Amino acid sequence: MAEEDSGQEKTEQPTPKRLKEAREKGDVPRSKELTTMLVLMAAVLGAFIFGGQLVERMIGMMEHNFLLDRSAVFDSNAMIAHLGVSIREAGLALAGIFGLIVVAAIVGPIALGGWNFSAQALQPKGSRIDPLAGIKRMFSLKSLVELFKALGKFALVGGFAMLILWQIRGDIIALGNSPDRPAIQAALEIVTWVFMVLSAVLIIIAAIDVPYQLYDYTHKMKMTLQEVKDEMKNTEGKPEVKGRIRQLQREISQRRMMKAVPEADVVITNPTHYAVAVRYDSESRNAPIVVAKGVDFVALKIREIAAEHEVPMLQAPALARAIYHSTELDDEIPAGLFLAVAQVLAYVYQLKRYRDHNDVSAPRQPDLEHLDIPDEFKTDPPA
Structure with missing residues (x-):
């Protein structure tokens, strides 16, 4: 891709200084697909680990709310107490799964671009609300790639989801005729296996997206030869200044040596x-x-x-x-x-x-x- 200002092509690999400045601005490689995959896998893992506890607490919560005395129904204080107990039980039932999901949501971005907190990224910028800049981003090559990625992901995940639901349609229909406890356990198993299959599909998507994000980030960070020269000049100083510094250093060293x-x-x-x-x-x-x-x-x-x-x-x-x-x-x-x-x-x-x-x-x-x-x-x- 040619540079608009200089006409030079970005052929040089990004220098450590350029990468450091990009990180300070919050510009690091990220993969939404990797994060989504890890979150979904964490949910599946949580269902396997905490599934039994979740079923028991759900059944207990349903019994607590449906087996009410007639007097409690007309007592606002009793209903508020029931609501509080339900919220607490639901929170305890889902705490383990939500905890794993939160960890996965944090680990996902860090796994690719590393931990990075940028104060500059939080600062308001006029370019973010500029309509022309927004339209330009909407019709950029990156947006087009993201569109095709979204369509491909939707088609792949949606297709597998429809295939799975079609294969287990009998089990889903049978849930309506099952007792409460077996029905809840079976529903949880169905949801867990469906999520597991979808996670496997997302692994394929993430395996494609992560290398692409790394390539796209490196390509975006590439520099022209003139940019590399300018950076070296700004970092190390002009040749005449460096020569003067070396001369002064030699003079100081010689004076110390003569003493x-x-x-x-x-x-x-x-x-x-x-x-x-x-x-x-x-x-x-x-x-x-x-x-x-x-x-x-x-x-x-x-x-x-x-x-x-x-x-x-x-x-x-x-x-x-x-x-x-x-x-x-x-x-x-x-x-x-x-x-x-x-x-x-x-x-x-x-x-x-x-x-x-x-x-x-x-x-x-x-x-x-x-x-x-x-x-x-x-x-x-x-x-």
């Missing part, structure tokens, strides 16, 4: 392209963590801050690249790089001790160019 550089134990460099700042706190972490990392200009800024705060800097190109590509900020060094990082930190700690205490011998610098880096962490140097 952590003075707390690092060592800065490992490439020496020019990469720089990673590593800190090890044995009390709070099981392994060294990366507090800052960057390439090119960011790496230069890390080196400048490290030099300003006298943070040791060592050139270990392979290790710097491996840490940069394998570890995120505030994450622990991978287990495969423990040995190489431990060698660097050991040298740094020894160098610090040597500078603080001149009575110890100068540490021997490890071969930083040829540290033990596992193959899965090795990366090619930048051109």
Whole structure:
């Protein structure tokens, strides 16, 4: 079906946002046939469960009302009392069946579209009382489909009902010649079996209607490609706005990262392209963590801050690249790089001790160019 406004066809499946907005407006898939079938089946089930009780209470109610004293007939108070007793007995007799019917009437709509309460659907709308809109709905394709459905349901249910009544016409006529109690029991059995057969017919109708309602709802909710694009734009924002947000996020992250550089134990460099700042706190972490990392200009800024705060800097190109590509900020060094990082930190700690205490011998610098880096962490140097 073509869109009247844009000329585009609705080819895209509805997005979660569109379905959510439809639910908020009270627009969910429903099947009247499913609800009708469940209500009728609940009535049949109630007749099977509470049929004996219903017969006994009906007989008792009839005896109570027909076996009256002559004086009670002319006593308005007595007649009102009889009416109250009759209403109470009828209510108790039908309570079980009505209870099952109410449950079925609630479960029927929920079974297809789920529970949904919409305040927007309760709000008055001028389009609902607009004669032109009403005429348009009357002659729409959906109304035509509903008309054919109603005619088909009437023909199918009516046909089966006439067939059943014709088959049991003898039993129905025989009720007039039967005593009260057997006649009421037989009438209840006849009604129960008739309802059971009609329920079976409605199962067929519901089995056809439910898939159609789901298909019709999905088709109605479909979107044009332009609608999907507009929704994505409204949801996620314009590309330039998103780009600006990402830029601000990067700047905030970099400022926070640069503040952590003075707390690092060592800065490992490439020496020019990469720089990673590593800190090890044995009390709070099981392994060294990366507090800052960057390439090119960011790496230069890390080196400048490290030099300003006298943070040791060592050139270990392979290790710097491996840490940069394998570890995120505030994450622990991978287990495969423990040995190489431990060698660097050991040298740094020894160098610090040597500078603080001149009575110890100068540490021997490890071969930083040829540290033990596992193959899965090795990366090619930048051109």
